[in-house]
Amino acid sequence: MIRFESVSKVYDNQRRAALNEVDVEIEKGEFVFLVGASGSGKSTFLRLILREQRPTTGRVFVAGRELNRLHSWKIPSMRRQIGTVFQDFRLLPNKTVHENVAFALQVIGKPASVIRRVVPEVLDLVGLDGKGDRMPDELSGGEQQRVAVARAFVNRPKILIADEPTGNLDPATSVGIMKLLDRINRSDTTVLMATHDSTIVDQMRKRVIELDEGIVVRDQSRGVYGY
Numbered sequence: 001m002i003r004f005e006s007v008s009k010v011y012d013n014q015r016r017a018a019l020n021e022v023d024v025e026i027e028k029g030e031f032v033f034l035v036g037a038s039g040s041g042k043s044t045f046l047r048l049i050l051r052e053q054r055p056t057t058g059r060v061f062v063a064g065r066e067l068n069r070l071h072s073w074k075i076p077s078m079r080r081q082i083g084t085v086f087q088d089f090r091l092l093p094n095k096t097v098h099e100n101v102a103f104a105l106q107v108i109g110k111p112a113s114v115i116r117r118v119v120p121e122v123l124d125l126v127g128l129d130g131k132g133d134r135m136p137d138e139l140s141g142g143e144q145q146r147v148a149v150a151r152a153f154v155n156r157p158k159i160l161i162a163d164e165p166t167g168n169l170d171p172a173t174s175v176g177i178m179k180l181l182d183r184i185n186r187s188d189t190t191v192l193m194a195t196h197d198s199t200i201v202d203q204m205r206k207r208v209i210e211l212d213e214g215i216v217v218r219d220q221s222r223g224v225y226g227y
């Protein structure tokens with residue numbers, strides 16, 4: 001589903017590579033944690049998958065396509081196959097919960113009848129049944145992140161990328177979000193999550209890829225956060 005072939009990334013005006021000769025293959029349906037110290041290259045890894053950045057050398061494949069060879073007009077449809085969740089939720093503050101999720105479908109041209117049916121279904125799935133009319137600032141952090149997960153998943157993407165999704169949440173709330181991501185993964189969505197949350201990684205026992213200064217120093221199935 002995702003393949004990195006000898007991928008290096010050196011940002012302009014940087015001496016050190018953010019990623020250095022990375023070879024990684026992630027199969028369809030896997031759940032993978034990406035760990036490593038701050039600045040080790042995790043966000044760069046995720047940005048390359050979204051083609052927000054391009055590799056300096058090497059090749060990145062997503063769902064069989066080499067991203068460097070993708071015409072720019074095909075990038076939006078490629079990104080539609082990838083849901084994204086971030087630490088800071090990134091909800092539209094002036095839209096209700098329902099509207100936030102519906103918006104993700106409107107921008108890709110889904111008909112109103114489909115949106116009316118699908119949005120309550122996904123809000124139910126993430127445990128926000130009955131909260132569709134709330135504004136984001138009327139929700140707890142955990143609930144806001146559930147909205148973000150609903151929005152990322154409503155289009156049933158092949159891949160879900162989560163960059164520190166529990167970074168702003170307390171431990172109990174984080175467990176709830178992880179249960180949700182686990183459930184989404186079980187519906188055959190490949191999940192890739194960058195995190196510093198050692199408790200979560202140790203509890204879940206999924207594949208762990210560790211970066212250190214842009215180099216993959218560990219790739220362990222059913223791994224833990226540290227050694």
Ligand SMILES: Nc1ncnc2c1ncn2[C@@H]1O[C@H](COP(=O)(O)OP(=O)(O)OP(=O)(O)O)[C@@H](O)[C@H]1O
Nearest residue numbers: 011012014018036037038039040041042043044045
């Ligand atoms: N747009 C950019 N321009 C220049 N350098 C960058 C850019 N983005 C990241 N870097 C550098 O690339 C390296 C890797 O950064 P990256 O953000 O990928 O790390 P990270 O593991 O995600 O860190 P964190 O855990 O703090 O989010 C760092 O040295 C960083 O300073």
